[in-house]
Amino acid sequence: xxxxxxxxxxxxxxxxxxxxxxxxxxxxxxxxxxxxxxxxxxxxxxxxxxxxxxxxxxxxxxxxxxxxxxxxxxxxxxxxxxxxxxxxxxxxxxxxxxxxxxxxxxxxxxxxxxxxxxxxxxxxxxxxxxxxxxxxxxxxxxxxxxxxxxxxxxxxxxxxxxxxxxxxxxxxxxxxxxxxxxxxxxxxxxxxxxxxxxxxxxxxxxxxxxxxxxxxxxxxxxxxxxxxxxxxxxxxxxxxxxxxxxxxxxxxxxxxxxxxxxxxxxxxxxxxxxxxxxxxxxxxxxxxxxxxxxxxxxxxxxxxxxxxxxxxxxxxxxxxxxxxxxxxxxxxxxxxxxxxxxxxxxxxxxxxxxxxxxxxxxxxxxxxxxxxxxxxxxxxxxxxxxxxxxxxxxxxxxxxxxxxxxxxxxxxxxxxxxxxxxxxxxxxxxxxxxxxxxxxxxxxxxxxxxxxxxxxxxxxxxxxxxxxxxxxxxxxxxxxxxxxxxxxxxxxxxxxxxxxxxxxxxxxxxxxxxxxxxxxxxxxxxxxxxxxxxxxxxxxxxxxxxxxxxxxxxxxxxxxxxxxxxxxxxxxxxxxxxxxxxxxxxxxxxxxxxxxxxxxxxxx
Amino acid sequence: xxxxxxxxxxxxxxxxxxxxxxxxxxxxxxxxxxxxxxxxxxxxxxxxxxxxxxxxxxxxxxxxxxxxxxxxxxxxxxxxxxxxxxxxxxxxxxxxxxxxxxxxxxxxxxxxxxxxxxxxxxxxxxxxxxxxxxxxxxxxxxxxxxxxxxxxxxxxxxxxxxxxxxxxxxxxxxxxxxxxxxxxxxxxxxxxxxxxxxxxxxxxxxxxxxxxxxxxxxxxxxxxxxxxxxxxxxxxxxxxxxxxxxxxxxxxxxxxxxxxxxxxxxxxxxxxxxxxxxxxxxxxxxxxxxxxxxxxxxxxxxxxxxxxxxxxxxxxxxxxxxxxxxxxxxxxxxxxxxxxxxxxxxxxxxxxxxxxxxxxxxxxxxxxxxxxxxxxxxxxxxxxxxxx
Numbered sequence: 001x002x003x004x005x006x007x008x009x010x011x012x013x014x015x016x017x018x019x020x021x022x023x024x025x026x027x028x029x030x031x032x033x034x035x036x037x038x039x040x041x042x043x044x045x046x047x048x049x050x051x052x053x054x055x056x057x058x059x060x061x062x063x064x065x066x067x068x069x070x071x072x073x074x075x076x077x078x079x080x081x082x083x084x085x086x087x088x089x090x091x092x093x094x095x096x097x098x099x100x101x102x103x104x105x106x107x108x109x110x111x112x113x114x115x116x117x118x119x120x121x122x123x124x125x126x127x128x129x130x131x132x133x134x135x136x137x138x139x140x141x142x143x144x145x146x147x148x149x150x151x152x153x154x155x156x157x158x159x160x161x162x163x164x165x166x167x168x169x170x171x172x173x174x175x176x177x178x179x180x181x182x183x184x185x186x187x188x189x190x191x192x193x194x195x196x197x198x199x200x201x202x203x204x205x206x207x208x209x210x211x212x213x214x215x216x217x218x219x220x221x222x223x224x225x226x227x228x229x230x231x232x233x234x235x236x237x238x239x240x241x242x243x244x245x246x247x248x249x250x251x252x253x254x255x256x257x258x259x260x261x262x263x264x265x266x267x268x269x270x271x272x273x274x275x276x277x278x279x280x281x282x283x284x285x286x287x288x289x290x291x292x293x294x295x296x297x298x299x300x301x302x303x304x305x306x307x308x309x310x311x312x313x314x315x316x317x318x319x320x321x322x323x324x325x326x327x328x329x330x331x332x333x334x335x336x337x338x339x340x341x342x343x344x345x346x347x348x349x350x351x352x353x354x355x356x357x358x359x360x361x362x363x364x365x366x367x368x369x370x371x372x373x374x375x376x377x378x379x380x381x382x383x384x385x386x387x388x389x390x391x392x393x394x395x396x397x398x399x400x401x402x403x404x405x406x407x408x409x410x411x412x413x414x415x416x417x418x419x420x421x422x423x424x425x426x427x428x429x430x431x432x433x434x435x436x437x438x439x440x441x442x443x444x445x446x447x448x449x450x451x452x453x454x455x456x457x458x459x460x461x462x463x464x465x466x467x468x469x470x471x472x473x474x475x476x477x478x479x480x481x482x483x484x485x486x487x488x489x490x491x492x493x494x495x496x497x498x499x500x501x502x503x504x505x506x507x508x509x510x511x512x513x514x515x516x517x518x519x520x521x522x523x524x525x526x527x528x529x530x531x532x533x534x535x536x537x538x539x540x541x542x543x544x545x546x547x548x549x550x551x552x553x554x555x556x557x558x559x560x561x562x563x564x565x566x567x568x569x570x571x572x573x574x575x576x577x578x579x580x581x582x583x584x585x586x587x588x589x590x591x592x593x594x595x596x597x598x599x600x601x602x603x604x
Numbered sequence: 605x606x607x608x609x610x611x612x613x614x615x616x617x618x619x620x621x622x623x624x625x626x627x628x629x630x631x632x633x634x635x636x637x638x639x640x641x642x643x644x645x646x647x648x649x650x651x652x653x654x655x656x657x658x659x660x661x662x663x664x665x666x667x668x669x670x671x672x673x674x675x676x677x678x679x680x681x682x683x684x685x686x687x688x689x690x691x692x693x694x695x696x697x698x699x700x701x702x703x704x705x706x707x708x709x710x711x712x713x714x715x716x717x718x719x720x721x722x723x724x725x726x727x728x729x730x731x732x733x734x735x736x737x738x739x740x741x742x743x744x745x746x747x748x749x750x751x752x753x754x755x756x757x758x759x760x761x762x763x764x765x766x767x768x769x770x771x772x773x774x775x776x777x778x779x780x781x782x783x784x785x786x787x788x789x790x791x792x793x794x795x796x797x798x799x800x801x802x803x804x805x806x807x808x809x810x811x812x813x814x815x816x817x818x819x820x821x822x823x824x825x826x827x828x829x830x831x832x833x834x835x836x837x838x839x840x841x842x843x844x845x846x847x848x849x850x851x852x853x854x855x856x857x858x859x860x861x862x863x864x865x866x867x868x869x870x871x872x873x874x875x876x877x878x879x880x881x882x883x884x885x886x887x888x889x890x891x892x893x894x895x896x897x898x899x900x901x902x903x904x905x906x907x908x909x910x911x912x913x914x915x916x917x918x919x920x921x922x923x924x925x926x927x928x929x930x931x932x933x934x935x936x937x938x939x940x941x942x943x944x945x946x947x948x949x950x951x952x953x954x955x956x957x958x959x960x961x962x963x964x965x966x967x968x969x970x971x972x973x974x975x976x977x978x979x980x981x982x983x984x985x986x987x988x989x990x991x992x
Binding site: 529530551552553554555556557558559560561562564565567568571572574575578 | 621804805806807828831832835852853865868869871874876881882883884889891914920923924927928931963965978980981982983984985986987988990991
């Protein structure tokens with residue numbers, strides 16, 4: 001064995017699969033402590049090196065692939081602990097992070113048991129041929145039921161119960177044994193440092209000072225500072241200005257070789273030039289692309305409008321800024337008859353949308369009007385043209401639609417056996433198709449359904465939680481587009497078509513949804529000095545109507561002395577509130593009304 | 605000193621408000637600056653009057669005053685010696701015009717023959733009596749200290765004492781009141797031939813007992829239709845007695861309008877003294893410190909009692925003027941506004957006024973825009989539209 005191959009044989013790359021709260025970050029911290037990774041940082045904190053200067057400028061780059069050192073039987077090993085994104089909308093990113101590993105630690109809370117997302121990620125790991133080490137955490141808690149949970153792991157995930165390790169990430173019990181097990185069980189990387197460079201991009205982050213930081217796993221060959229490299233999928237070429245590892249801070253190194261995990265800095269100006277899952281090689285080298293590369297596809301869209309039209313450019317700037325750090329979210333300008341100039345933004349899923357919106361509001365301070373989210377639809381017209389629409393307002397109303405197809409999600413849910421009935425009703429209400437049930441011991445079941453994505457992006461998860469007293473968990477991914485009998489429901493407020501309130505619904509549910517939507521709107525739109533008719537329509541046909549009564553009394557009894565200034569200040573405050581509403585025709589519609597469509601319950 | 609204000613706003617005030625922040629007990633709906641007897645240390649009222657006199661003296665009023673209003677709280681809570689000291693100081697330091705209006709607020713439960721005589725003898729011309737309701741149950745629920753009979757007795761005494769004018773306060777829209785009971789209360793008060801009536805729609809003010817009771821679900825706001833019916837009925841019944849509505853909540857026989865309050869509705873300057881009193885002098889709207897104790901201490905220490913100073917700019921004064929003027933039947937006098945704020949000052953408002961006229965909320969008459977009865981009822985919504 002050559003020296004470099006010997007070095008590769010002493011590398012272990014792994015990630016931790018865990019449900020939120022099952023102790024992933026505690027375990028990561030404990031591993032870093034036991035291996036001395038954190039102590040090293042503490043020492044270095046006292047030295048004023050380059051990194052400290054950067055820390056003073058406020059740069060914090062998340063260590064997504066920490067290098068740790070561990071000795072077993074007198075042999076030193078280098079391990080890379082790779083972090084995976086935490087939530088359901090990022091399953092592609094999770095799969096790429098896994099592709100950078102040879103193994104995974106499956107961490108399950110010994111009291112809570114296996115959760116849906118853990119199961120989904122474990123299946124993903126199995127598909128990626130990872131060696132999986134099942135581990136029960138929090139075994140020292142009185143509520144722990146390690147034997148039952150080990151059986152769950154065996155029955156759902158097919159990992160032998162007797163191999164499940166017991167640890168406590170909190171106290172550190174069993175963590176050293178776990179690291180030994182990682183060395184024993186997870187195979188070393190199989191790549192050859194002497195062949196041509198092939199590196200997998202598994203993540204990237206944008207830094208204001210250094211441009212894009214690319215996280216790579218070197219699969220074959222080696223890369224050095226000043227190398228000219230290119231990215232196969234993105235067709236871009238760069239010079240490597242710096243490369244290094246996370247220990248856990250960024251530390252520059254001279255080279256990264258097959259099996260190693262680290263970062264590259266190549267003066268890349270935008271994160272959109274870096275595709276997760278892409279392959280890096282040398283500029284003049286021809287290699288095959290690594291398998292599994294996909295373009296992220298947004299399935300969920302919504303309109304984002306400034307309440308104040310004057311904020312349009314500020315909103316664009318804020319979206320641009322967010323876009324810098326999130327390659328999977330996109331946006332383009334859109335005009336709404338009702339809302340004026342704004343943007344249509346696409347997201348991987350509803351959670352992703354919430355994260356982006358929250359950041360947008362928090363970081364920009366712009367008052368936003370957000371339209372209800374919708375999924376993308378495939379349309380076929382009578383003249384056999386096919387296209388994809390990302391907004392109900394783009395749905396042709398003129399009878400030229402021959403077929404409309406909607407995205408169908410494969411959904412798996414782990415719920416207590418006692419709530420199977422409630423969950424099955426929920427899924428049927430959402431046009432779900434039952435696939436199968438798997439039993440996890442006697443207490444819990446794993447339900448598989450196919451449900452139209454449009455039916456789960458609203459409040460499905462909340463319903464699942466409330467029907468299971470908080471114990472239910474779910475995971476989903478889009479499987480395919482399937483034809484359905486869908487129509488566009490339009491809403492007229494005071495005779496004006498409010499395009500931002502229109503939605504695509506199943507024909508069988510259109511009347512009920514139309515009626516419910518109007519009732520919600522009636523509650524959300526404040527009374528005006530005139531009566532406001534609300535109508536729901538399909539095509540030219542009105543299917544429901546409601547009236548918001550005119551306000552007939554709004555008067556202050558006393559206005560003397562100091563009341564005058566108080567009155568003026570109150571009026572100014574109220575005017576400010578009114579500015580945050582959207583004026584359609586002469587009706588002021590609050591943001592909450594645009595979301596009324598989301599909360600249409602079956603039982604109302 | 606703000607320089608862009610019209611001259612009238614900078615002229616020396618011709619009116620004085622005096623605040624007495626003490627009551628026998630606090631009423632459940634009241635959000636005024638007042639405290640009940642149980643929270644008033646002995647001797648504080650007397651010390652307070654001393655402080656009032658000192659603040660008054662320091663105003664150095666030279667222009668004879670046209671109106672004085674002593675409000676609260678319950679001014680009639682002052683004992684005779686305190687009252688006489690205050691009255692004497694007013695007469696000495698605040699010269700009054702011959703036909704000046706001098707009002708004192710009174711609670712029917714604190715009626716005292718000798719006090720009434722004192723008021724009259726120093727020149728008080730008008731008593732404002734807080735009747736509020738004639739329903740014993742409602743009076744109790746509002747934590748009023750008086751009975752319906754106290755109201756009748758008080759009116760008799762006020763008339764006997766020869767006050768040229770008096771006012772009765774009545775509240776409508778009280779929880780559990782009902783249209784019929786309100787109408788019979790109103791009729792009983794009108795039978796007393798009051799020259800002036802203030803008819804207040806109940807407001808659930810923040811921090812009052814009544815608001816807490818509503819939050820707790822113990823009382824409910826009267827339905828909108830009923831409140832509108834009460835207002836409409838009141839306008840008809842008062843008119844039948846010759847009392848004409850001249851402000852959203854105020855009704856008077858000809859010649860008996862509350863001139864002091866009309867100063868507010870013209871947004872004209874006035875002095876205000878006492879704890880929590882507002883005043884508007886030289887384009888600054890100020891408020892004195894609210895706590896009687898802190899007020900006394902500041903005055904005793906020779907410090908200014910003013911706690912808030914709101915320097916009005918032209919836009920603020922203009923907007924306030926539109927709002928207060930539209931509450932009054934006189935409405936917005938086009939030539940007066942142009943004289944004050946320059947010709948064309950209403951150009952931006954006129955299209956709005958035209959819409960209101962078309963909707964039946966406003967009328968244009970004799971060079972004035974004024975709200976109709978329907979417009980008064982939704983006036984707060986209309987005022988919001990006045991803002992740019």
